[in-house]
Amino acid sequence: MMDGKIRRNHRVGWTMDIEARPPQTTQQYVLSQVRRAILTGKLAPGAPIRQDTLAEQLGVSRVPIREALKILEGEGQVTYRPRRGYVVAELALEDFLEVYRLRRILEEEAIRQTLGRITDEDVTRLEEAHAEVVRSSRIHDITAMAAANRLFHFTLFEAAGMPRLLRFLNILWDATDVYRSRYYSEESNRDRVDQEHLGIIEAVRARDADELVRRLNEHRDGTVATLREFITERQI
Amino acid sequence: MMDGKIRRNHRVGWTMDIEARPPQTTQQYVLSQVRRAILTGKLAPGAPIRQDTLAEQLGVSRVPIREALKILEGEGQVTYRPRRGYVVAELALEDFLEVYRLRRILEEEAIRQTLGRITDEDVTRLEEAHAEVVRSSRIHDITAMAAANRLFHFTLFEAAGMPRLLRFLNILWDATDVYRSRYYSEESNRDRVDQEHLGIIEAVRARDADELVRRLNEHRDGTVATLREFITERQI
DNA sequence: AAAATTTATTTTGGATCCAATATTAAGTCT
DNA sequence: AGACTTAATATTGGATCCAAAATAAATTTT
Numbered sequence A, B: 001m002m003d004g005k006i007r008r009n010h011r012v013g014w015t016m017d018i019e020a021r022p023p024q025t026t027q028q029y030v031l032s033q034v035r036r037a038i039l040t041g042k043l044a045p046g047a048p049i050r051q052d053t054l055a056e057q058l059g060v061s062r063v064p065i066r067e068a069l070k071i072l073e074g075e076g077q078v079t080y081r082p083r084r085g086y087v088v089a090e091l092a093l094e095d096f097l098e099v100y101r102l103r104r105i106l107e108e109e110a111i112r113q114t115l116g117r118i119t120d121e122d123v124t125r126l127e128e129a130h131a132e133v134v135r136s137s138r139i140h141d142i143t144a145m146a147a148a149n150r151l152f153h154f155t156l157f158e159a160a161g162m163p164r165l166l167r168f169l170n171i172l173w174d175a176t177d178v179y180r181s182r183y184y185s186e187e188s189n190r191d192r193v194d195q196e197h198l199g200i201i202e203a204v205r206a207r208d209a210d211e212l213v214r215r216l217n218e219h220r221d222g223t224v225a226t227l228r229e230f231i232t233e234r235q236i
Numbered sequence C: 001a002a003a004a005t006t007t008a009t010t011t012t013g014g015a016t017c018c019a020a021t022a023t024t025a026a027g028t029c030t
Numbered sequence D: 001a002g003a004c005t006t007a008a009t010a011t012t013g014g015a016t017c018c019a020a021a022a023t024a025a026a027t028t029t030t
Helices: A026-040 A051-058 A063-077 A093-115 A120-138 A141-160 A163-173 A177-183 A189-207 A209-236 B026-038 B051-058 B062-074 B093-115 B119-137 B142-158 B165-177 B175-185 B185-205 B209-236
Strands: A078-083 A085-088 B077-080 B083-086
Touching: A026 A051, A026 A063, A026 A085, A026 A177, A026 B185, A051 A063, A063 A078, A063 A163, A063 B062, A078 B026, A093 A141, A093 B093, A093 B185, A120 A141, A120 A189, A141 A163, A141 A189, A163 A177, A163 B093, A163 B165, A163 B175, A177 A189, A177 A209, A177 B077, A189 A209, B026 B051, B026 B062, B026 B175, B051 B165, B051 B185, B062 B083, B093 B142, B093 B165, B093 B209, B119 B142, B119 B185, B142 B165, B142 B175, B142 B185, B165 B175, B175 B185, B175 B209
Parallel strands: none
Antiparallel strands: A078 A085, B077 B083
């Protein structure tokens, strides 16, 4: 085992793309980095998370690592067994379907609440998010598209003004982030998303709740059908 | 500030009632104690949580405290602001209503799933839980009744076999634990609960999903109506 | 050689120490 | 006195150190 001194290298030169100014606290920095590592597959599902290794890689001590891992545990992104440590959570087909089933219910609730109180500003932000989705879709920037897509949907969810519901939805979306990115890597899927978003915006503009719910369900079911295959083939 | 050595007194003589054998790790111990403190009102909503003080009281260092608080933050039991520390979460009327609204939706989903796969053993456990509710209700043991009541409902939720849904429900129940205990301190409320549980069991036995959902909603709405007043008077 | 046992190594959990920020108190100026 | 500035204190965040448990490797036993 190594035990050289910590260099806190993330304050100086760090090569990764986003993460412009480092977060307020180190744990937040660690949290975002571990999130990214899981998302990009650097930390693969089922892989144990060695605190020492991670600490060394990020140039921090183990303390902020542990606190960040506790948060991820709460979100179900990692699983924890006392004295055994943390493991990147695996998503069986069953779990995947549960996530989408819960999303269907909770998103309908959020959406209906939103439609009753949505402002023109919200609609504008929705359209802007959509524009960004299209833009990043065109240039094949999967990461940007995933982020923009999330912003698109959460613009609607946030407007509901239900913090716990929002938190649950975030957790559910996080759980399948990896797979969603895969979905966007197919051009046909990207085009489909763009198209469906248009229909969603239309329903929002018309303040037609039932139609909106219908379109969102359709939108969601489309991804589920495709992603199902990714999951099952991973299982083999 | 004091800084005497830690005595780890929770291994030896600790006066509190439950918590027979101490949990595997200190953070688990801390977690359960802080939970209890919030539940009993020792840590009142809005009150800042001083890590040093808490550490001294529990006879541990601040490290497990911090990890436990991170979990509670994830559950929304405490709020956190970097460099400012943790505060016991306050539940405004709005939040309270959100919790029950989400419970209504999620519990219906859990229940319907459960009814399709429930075993006779589950029903037996449900009846046992009910018996325990009645027993503790009779002897005016509010804490025991709250625990038994929770077991009663979660026997149904667990049988659904949906881990994320179960976790969400736990979070929602935790958020209003304090108020539910108050509800049970009224004898008439306790009797009402016992009665309604009988109806619920009946619907489960008959495998009548719609009837079960209806009864559960009624059951829930009853508490909401009463608890609403507790909340509003606290707000003043 | 395979199983069981012992020893060595790794890894986690917790305690203590130190630095940085936030909060409070004291002092200064108008 | 009230507002502003500066010093003192309290509190959090992070690093390091140590003990206990788990895992891996080596040894012994059958």
